[in-house]
Amino acid sequence: MARWQPDAPGRLAAAALDLFEEHGYENTTVAEIAERAGLTKSTFFRYFPDKREVLFDGGTVTGVLVEGIASAPPAAGPLDAVAHALDALGRTFFTANRREFSGRRQAVLNANRELREREALKRLDLTASMNEALDRRGVPRLTARVAAELGTLVWEIAYDQWIDTDNSEDFGPLARQALAEVRAAGVVR
Amino acid sequence: MARWQPDAPGRLAAAALDLFEEHGYENTTVAEIAERAGLTKSTFFRYFPDKREVLFDGGTVTGVLVEGIASAPPAAGPLDAVAHALDALGRTFFTANRREFSGRRQAVLNANRELREREALKRLDLTASMNEALDRRGVPRLTARVAAELGTLVWEIAYDQWIDTDNSEDFGPLARQALAEVRAAGVVR
Numbered sequence: 004m005a006r007w008q009p010d011a012p013g014r015l016a017a018a019a020l021d022l023f024e025e026h027g028y029e030n031t032t033v034a035e036i037a038e039r040a041g042l043t044k045s046t047f048f049r050y051f052p053d054k055r056e057v058l059f060d061g062g063t064v065t066g067v068l069v070e071g072i073a074s075a076p077p078a079a080g081p082l083d084a085v086a087h088a089l090d091a092l093g094r095t096f097f098t099a100n101r102r103e104f105s106g107r108r109q110a111v112l113n114a115n116r117e118l119r120e121r122e123a124l125k126r127l128d129l130t131a132s133m134n135e136a137l138d139r140r141g142v143p144r145l146t147a148r149v150a151a152e153l154g155t156l157v158w159e160i161a162y163d164q165w166i167d168t169d170n171s172e173d174f175g176p177l178a179r180q181a182l183a184e185v186r187a188a189g190v191v192r
Numbered sequence: 193m194a195r196w197q198p199d200a201p202g203r204l205a206a207a208a209l210d211l212f213e214e215h216g217y218e219n220t221t222v223a224e225i226a227e228r229a230g231l232t233k234s235t236f237f238r239y240f241p242d243k244r245e246v247l248f249d250g251g252t253v254t255g256v257l258v259e260g261i262a263s264a265p266p267a268a269g270p271l272d273a274v275a276h277a278l279d280a281l282g283r284t285f286f287t288a289n290r291r292e293f294s295g296r297r298q299a300v301l302n303a304n305r306e307l308r309e310r311e312a313l314k315r316l317d318l319t320a321s322m323n324e325a326l327d328r329r330g331v332p333r334l335t336a337r338v339a340a341e342l343g344t345l346v347w348e349i350a351y352d353q354w355i356d357t358d359n360s361e362d363f364g365p366l367a368r369q370a371l372a373e374v375r376a377a378g379v380v381r
Binding site: 081120121123143150153184 | 379
């Protein structure tokens with residue numbers, strides 16, 4: 004029986020990122036990732052279904068956003084509930100110690116079509132999860148769908164700014180700022 | 193030298209859809225698709241880089257939308273320019289004779305993760321292309337980004353309704369209706 008490995012997924016992701024940067028995504032095997040992390044291939048597959056998945060967080064971001072929307076004050080409108088969730092994400096997950104890894108990870112994703120496809124599907128899943136969380140708050144169906152779409156856009160704008168090394172602001176304030184700008188863009192009129 | 197084949201991409205897509213329905217996407221080879229279409233494997237690869245791509249339109253939808261945004265009346269606001277483009281799409285591409293194929297195609301895409309990933313990336317590409325087309329109209333940067341995101345959502349809502357066999361409305365009016373509803377949802381407030 005394999006022993007429990009402290010933060011095995013994190014070690015596998017860090018090892019994978021190193022190897023993808025050194026040799027390219029295509030030229031790196033799951034066995035090499037596991038070896039670099041000091042783990043076995045079967046441990047890898049306990050946490051990730053395939054190589055593509057190793058740089059994704061297994062649903063943590065989605066979970067934080069869904070929980071953040073659910074726990075927003077009852078009177079909050081749909082975009083305010085999304086803002087509440089983005090704040091929670093900045094406090095618990097997109098923290099300062101994750102910024103450098105996130106920027107390197109994004110560069111690797113951008114360079115590989117397979118990874119960009121997986122990322123694109125994750126983005127759709129994120130939108131769908133926020134949409135469902137807003138539905139559960141009683142937000143009208145189409146309003147929830149639009150708010151989830153705009154929430155995803157705000158998340159994306161803030162994330163791109165947050166991983167930019169010229170920038171030192173925290174994720175939460177960046178998301179608040181992006182949301183205010185999206186609101187001010189007033190495109191629906 | 194291979195002869196020119198009338199509508200080779202259309203024949204390949206139709207053959208692929210038949211085979212994916214009969215045997216599943218995973219169990220169908222490019223050679224089988226080409227054979228069913230009465231063409232060669234090398235003809236397949238002249239039109240599509242890989243098997244995943246055969247059910248996508250090679251950029252036709254994107255091209256029609258970009259051209260439609262560019263040719264909208266100068267005074268049209270960003271979402272009105274998008275509406276103009278969606279009308280053009282309904283007139284030239286999502287026409288009645290394509291509806292049944294589109295519905296069958298969507299069922300195949302929904303059933304396969306690889307195809308859903310490719311579709312998700314195409315959706316991002318579509319949004320980016322509309323965003324750029326709006327930029328070229330002089331729409332402010334963030335407004336263009338929001339309008340492109342909402343335009344993609346409207347396209348998706350209208351498309352899902354259009355391929356629904358319980359429905360007999362044309363794509364253009366469905367898109368106009370979805371856009372009006374997205375505007376009325378007024379979520380930005």
